[in-house]
Amino acid sequence: xxxxxxxxxxxxxxxxxxxxxxxxxxxxxxxxxxxxxxxxxxxxxxxxxxxxxxxxxxxxxxxxxxxxxxxxxxxxxxxxxxxxxxxxxxxxxxxxxxxxxxxxxxxxxxxxxxxxxxxxxxxxxxxxxxxxxxxxxxxxxxxxxxxxxxxxxxxxxxxxxxxxxxxxxxxxxxxxxxxxxxxxxxxxxxxxxxxxxxxxxxxxxxxxxxxxxxxxxxxxxxxxxxxxxxxxxxxxxxxxxxxxxxxxxxxxxxxxxxxxxxxxxxxxxxxxxxxxxxxxxxxxxxxxxxxxxxxxxxxxxxxxxxxxx
Amino acid sequence: xxxxxxxxxxxxxxxxxxxxxxxxxxxxxxxxxxxxxxxxxxxxxxxxxxxxxxxxxxxxxxxxxxxxxxxxxxxxxxxxxxxxxxxxxxxxxxxxxxxxxxxxxxxxxxxxxxxxxxxxxxxxxxxxxxxxxxxxxxxxxxxxxxxxxxxxxxxxxxxxxxxxxxxxxxxxxxxxxxxxxxxxxxxxxxxxxxxxxxxxxxxxxxxxxxxxxxxxxxxxxxxxxxxxxxxxxxxxxxxxxxxxxxxxxxxxxxxxxxxxxxxxxxxxxxxxxxxxxxxxxxxxxxxxxxxxxxxxxxxxxxxxxxxxxxxxxxxxxxxxxxxxxxxxxxxxxxxxxxxxxxxxxxxxxxxxxxxxxxxxxxxxxxxxxxxxxxxxxxxxxxxxxxxxxxxxxxxxxxxxxxxxxxxxxxxxxxxxxxxxxxxxxxxxxxxxxxxxxxx
Numbered sequence: 100x101x102x103x104x105x106x107x108x109x110x111x112x113x114x115x116x117x118x119x120x121x122x123x124x125x126x127x128x129x130x131x132x133x134x135x136x137x138x139x140x141x142x143x144x145x146x147x148x149x150x151x152x153x154x155x156x157x158x159x160x161x162x163x164x165x166x167x168x169x170x171x172x173x174x175x176x177x178x179x180x181x182x183x184x185x186x187x188x189x190x191x192x193x194x195x196x197x198x199x200x201x202x203x204x205x206x207x208x209x210x211x212x213x214x215x216x217x218x219x220x221x222x223x224x225x226x227x228x229x230x231x232x233x234x235x236x237x238x239x240x241x242x243x244x245x246x247x248x249x250x251x252x253x254x255x256x257x258x259x260x261x262x263x264x265x266x267x268x269x270x271x272x273x274x275x276x277x278x279x280x281x282x283x284x285x286x287x288x289x290x291x292x293x294x295x296x297x298x299x300x301x302x303x304x305x306x307x308x309x310x311x312x313x314x315x316x317x318x319x320x321x322x323x324x325x326x327x328x329x330x331x332x333x334x335x336x337x338x339x340x341x342x343x344x345x346x347x348x349x350x351x352x353x354x355x356x357x358x359x360x361x362x363x364x365x366x367x368x369x370x371x372x373x374x375x376x377x378x379x380x381x382x383x384x385x386x387x388x389x390x391x392x393x394x395x396x397x398x399x400x401x402x403x404x405x406x407x408x
Numbered sequence: 409x410x411x412x413x414x415x416x417x418x419x420x421x422x423x424x425x426x427x428x429x430x431x432x433x434x435x436x437x438x439x440x441x442x443x444x445x446x447x448x449x450x451x452x453x454x455x456x457x458x459x460x461x462x463x464x465x466x467x468x469x470x471x472x473x474x475x476x477x478x479x480x481x482x483x484x485x486x487x488x489x490x491x492x493x494x495x496x497x498x499x500x501x502x503x504x505x506x507x508x509x510x511x512x513x514x515x516x517x518x519x520x521x522x523x524x525x526x527x528x529x530x531x532x533x534x535x536x537x538x539x540x541x542x543x544x545x546x547x548x549x550x551x552x553x554x555x556x557x558x559x560x561x562x563x564x565x566x567x568x569x570x571x572x573x574x575x576x577x578x579x580x581x582x583x584x585x586x587x588x589x590x591x592x593x594x595x596x597x598x599x600x601x602x603x604x605x606x607x608x609x610x611x612x613x614x615x616x617x618x619x620x621x622x623x624x625x626x627x628x629x630x631x632x633x634x635x636x637x638x639x640x641x642x643x644x645x646x647x648x649x650x651x652x653x654x655x656x657x658x659x660x661x662x663x664x665x666x667x668x669x670x671x672x673x674x675x676x677x678x679x680x681x682x683x684x685x686x687x688x689x690x691x692x693x694x695x696x697x698x699x700x701x702x703x704x705x706x707x708x709x710x711x712x713x714x715x716x717x718x719x720x721x722x723x724x725x726x727x728x729x730x731x732x733x734x735x736x737x738x739x740x741x742x743x744x745x746x747x748x749x750x751x752x753x754x755x756x757x758x759x760x761x762x763x764x765x766x767x768x769x770x771x772x773x774x775x776x777x778x779x780x781x782x783x784x785x786x787x788x789x790x791x792x793x794x795x796x797x798x799x800x801x802x803x804x805x806x807x808x809x810x811x812x813x814x815x816x817x818x819x820x821x822x823x824x825x826x827x828x829x830x831x832x833x834x835x836x837x838x839x840x841x842x843x844x845x846x847x
Contacts, residue, residue, distance in 0.1 A: 114843050150628040152830065169631075177628040181832075183621025188422065199414050200629040244625070 103128040103252060103283040104149070109158035111144050118144040119155070120307040126285060126300070131278055133298035133315070134287040135400060140304045142287050143180070146254055149285070150177050162252065173202040176250035180257040180287075182241050184229045191225035194244050201248040208247070215243045219269075234261055242270055246277060253277060254285045259293055271297060291397035303400065305407050315396070322394040322402060325367040328352050330388030331380055336361040339383045347376070358387055411630045412638050419613065419642025424649070433650050437657035445665050459534065462486040463507040464494050467518055470509060474545045481537065495525055505530060507538060515546055585796075589768055592792035595717050596763045598651070599788055600756055603725055606647040607732035607752075610639055611745065614736030614829070623829045632826040637818070640729045644722070716794050716803075723810040724787030727817050728752065734821035737828030738836050759785035763792040771796035781806050783813035820845070 104126040111119040119141045126132045136142050147153045149160060151172060160167040162174070185193055191212070198208035216222045219239055229237055238261050246253060258274065259267040274297065278284055286297060294301065294315075301318065303311035311318065329352075333339050339361060343349050348366040356362070361384075367373060373391070380386050394402070423429055462484045463475065475483035486494045486506070494506045505526030512518040522542060524530070548558055614636075617623040626635055735748040759779065766776045771793050780790040780798070786806045790798070827844040828836070836844075 147830070152624070152627050152632075172629055175628070177625065179621070179624040179628075181621040181624065183617075183623070183625060185422070185617075185622055186620050196414065196418055197625065197629070200411055200626065 101128050102126055103163060104285075105159075105161040105164075106145070106149070107159045107161070109145065109148060109155045109160070111141075111148060111153070111155050117307050119148075121158070122304065122307075122309045123158075124302050124309060124312060126283060128283055129278060129281060130299040131274070131284045131286055131297050133294045133301035133396075134285055134304070135289075135291075135294065135301055135396075136304035137289075137404060141307045142304055143256070145304070146177070146256060146285070146287060149252075149254065150175060173248065174250050175252045175254065176201075176245045176248065177254045178241060178245040178256060178258060180260070182238060182261065184237060184240060184244075186230040187228055189225070190227050190229060190232070190240055193229065194240065194247070197244045198247055201250075203248050211247045211249075212243070215247055219243070235263060235266055238262055239266070242273070246273075250282065252283050252285070254287070256287045257289070258286065259288075259290065291395065291400055294396040298396075301396070303403055305404050308407075310407050311399075311403050318399060319393055322399050323370075324392065324394070325370050325372075326392040327365050327367065327373060327376065328354060328363075328388060328390045328392055329365060329376075329380060329386070330354075330356050330358065330360050330362050331384045331386055332358055332360040333384030335383075342383075343379075354388070356388060360384070360387060362388075364392065412634050412641075415630065415635060415638025416642040416645070419639050420645050422613070423609065423643055423646035429646070429650070433653050434657070437654050437661060441658055441661040441665060444662070458482055459504040460484065461505050461507060461538070462494055462498070462503050463509065464489070464491045465509045466491075466511045467509050468511075469515075469518075469549065470545065474541060476541075478537070481534070498525055499527065501527065515549060519543075519546055588795035589792075591713065591795045592767060593764065595713070595791040595794075596760060596788040599721055599724055599791060600760050602647055602651065602721070603728045603756060604753075606643050606725065607729045609647075610643045610729045611732040611736035612742065613639055613643065614733050614825070615739065615742060615745075618737065618829055618832075619740065627829065632829060633822045636730065636733050636822055636825050639733060640726060643729065644725055647725075713794055717791060719807065720787035720791050720810070723783075723807075723814050727783060727787075727810070727814045728756070730818045730821035734824040734828065737825040738831075738841060739828075740832060740835070744835050755782075755784040756788070759788035763789050767792045767796075772798075777802065781809060783810045786810055 102125045104124075106122060106124040106126075109119050109122045110117070122141070122145065124134075124145075134142055134145070144153070148155050149167075151167060151169065162171050188196075194212050195205065195208050198212065199205060203211070213222075216225065221236070221239060224232065224236065224240075229240070232240070242258075245255070253274075255274070258270060262270060271293070274284060274286075286294075288294060298315055300313065301311070301315050302309055313321075331339065340349065340363065343363065343365060347368075350364040350366070352362040352364040354362060365376060367376065370391075377386070377389060380389070458480055460482050463470065463486065465485070465487045472483070472485055477483060484503075486497075489497075491506070491508050494503075497503060498506050505524055508523045508525065509518070510521055510523075512521055519542075524535070524538070551558060551561065617626070623635075731752055735745055735752070738748065739745050762776065762779050762785070766773060767789065770776065776789060776793065779785040780793050780802070787810065790803070790806050794803075823845050824841055828841075
């Protein structure tokens with residue numbers, strides 16, 4: 100297994116409250132790994148343990164096969180959900196300070212900052228104070244200080260909150276580029292559309308337990324229900340529907356088309372029956388719509404959590 | 409280690425570059441020195457106004473000899489004019505006030521029935537002076553009545569000045585004692601001010617990091633303990649720098665001002681002492697004694713004082729500021745700090761009061777000795793005791809206790825700090841803080 104991060108049997112309690120209950124997750128090298136879960140599920144607790152901000156009660160974390168050690172903080176970049184910078188410190192000075200805390204020399208930090216400031220075209224902000232910048236501008240600085248020491252593991256907690264769509268896209272592009280350059284990315288979010296877009300792997304944490312983990316495509320396959328959405332222009336919709344009900348589970352469907360025909364969701368017993376269904380439909384009228392309903396991340400999320408109750 | 413250095417540097421810079429720090433550092437000495445001289449100047453001017461007081465004596469017991477004029481009070485005998493007429497004159501503003509001595513059968517009765525009329529309520533010191541004159545005269549009259557020769561009484565007056573020695577063979581004097589009290593007091597008060605100002609500053613800095621949420625980024629790079637330590641050391645260095653600048657500036661400004669305005673420091677000080685102590689004080693600061701004063705100042709154990717001052721200063725500051733840091737970490741905003749600040753301020757205030765009152769009376773008394781052992785009060789109380797000479801073992805116990813407690817407190821605070829900086833939203837109780845210790 101080529102995993103950058105191995106989380107093994109982590110237990111973390113705060114007093115009587117169990118934040119993480121025997122959680123194990125493997126994060127493959129070079130992936131974008133979505134760490135999903137409702138509020139209060141334990142994501143932040145896990146992220147803090149990976150960052151060595153808090154220590155687990157039991158269990159181990161391995162980075163590149165070695166148990167996590169204090170020096171490893173220099174190889175991790177972390178952007179917390181609650182963004183924060185020193186309000187009355189100058190942008191450049193602040194970025195330099197944070198880079199040096201991550202173990203960069205002053206000279207090296209300056210060089211890399213220049214690269215990023217040029218890339219984002221924000222060199223003019225160097226001597227401004229954070230409180231003079233807009234929220235979106237501060238977010239860019241935050242992103243830069245997270246990635247500038249070229250960590251092998253990057254942890255983003257809700258990276259797109261606070262960005263407008265254009266800047267969110269810019270950041271998403273940068274994150275994917277960092278992955279392509281070899282970084283491994285942990286991506287914690289509630290926004291499922293960004294999961295679809297970005298993540299190769301996901302893990303779902305709910306009520307302190309991991310309830311789902313794997314490659315996003317595999318999980319989708321697991322959650323598919325063999326349901327097809329069909330639209331049919333036919334002279335005799337009632338008869339067709341009655342006929343379909345004889346062999347399949349049929350539910351009313353509601354989707355938007357420019358035609359008013361018969362719209363149904365049809366659940367097959369086996370995915371291989373799809374051809375039979377299609378040929379049957381073609382004999383009854385004009386097929387306008389034929390699509391497998393693949394669960395998106397959002398549905399998987401809701402289904403998995405409802406199952407966990 | 410180099411990360412700690414970075415943090416110290418940042419905290420120091422953040423503090424020193426702050427506008428309010430610059431203003432406080434350079435304006436405060438100007439204000440203090442200016443205010444001091446303003447007070448001295450005004451007091452001088454105020455005293456220069458001569459008060460004219462008349463007396464109407466119907467008893468016939470007083471003469472002008474009993475009312476010697478002073479620089480600011482002049483007396484006139486208006487007995488011939490009568491009290492009613494004189495009162496009118498006072499009302500018209502011809503004089504400041506009138507002292508009325510009626511005729512009575514006995515001195516005791518008379519002593520209770522003397523009256524003073526004036527347009528405005530006279531100051532305490534003025535009444536003190538007049539009462540003193542009347543009392544002296546009555547006492548002399550009674551002594552004469554008892555058949556005691558006043559001359560003999562005068563001749564019996566003797567000044568005794570007990571010379572005090574300790575066993576290291578040093579001669580000490582009352583003057584020396586006063587100096588020791590002053591030296592101890594200055595050291596103790598400085599420490600208290602420093603702890604409160606810079607402890608609060610550490611606390612604010614923690615709260616600021618917490619509310620701006622940068623703390624999570626910082627602690628993903630350094631240990632919370634390093635961050636806390638860096639903060640304390642950074643703030644302490646900024647504070648020491650400020651004190652140093654203050655000291656130098658106050659010295660320069662007061663030298664310049666006293667040179668320009670010619671205000672005599674010795675006179676300025678004596679003008680603050682109430683009238684009845686004035687003569688005694690003047691006696692003490694006679695020219696040859698002034699030389700003694702300087703000698704005595706030089707005879708204070710400066711090196712020992714200085715070393716101990718630094719030790720208790722650092723120990724005391726770390727002890728308290730680590731607590732301040734823990735409080736800052738526990739809360740979300742400054743208004744929530746009140747309930748936790750009280751138990752911190754209490755020992756500080758207690759130490760200062762005990763220092764001021766008890767150390768003066770008996771620098772080796774039991775309460776003082778105990779408080780100079782307890783680490784939360786020892787920095788202030790012990791510093792006040794040191795000039796009087798403290799047995800070496802007491803000093804050793806006190807210093808050791810401070811060191812142990814200081815290390816323990818930093819560890820204890822770091823635990824609360826570590827948990828607290830990542831807790832938002834809820835105002836914690838003492839019970840919560842106790843739970844955090846076990847996380």
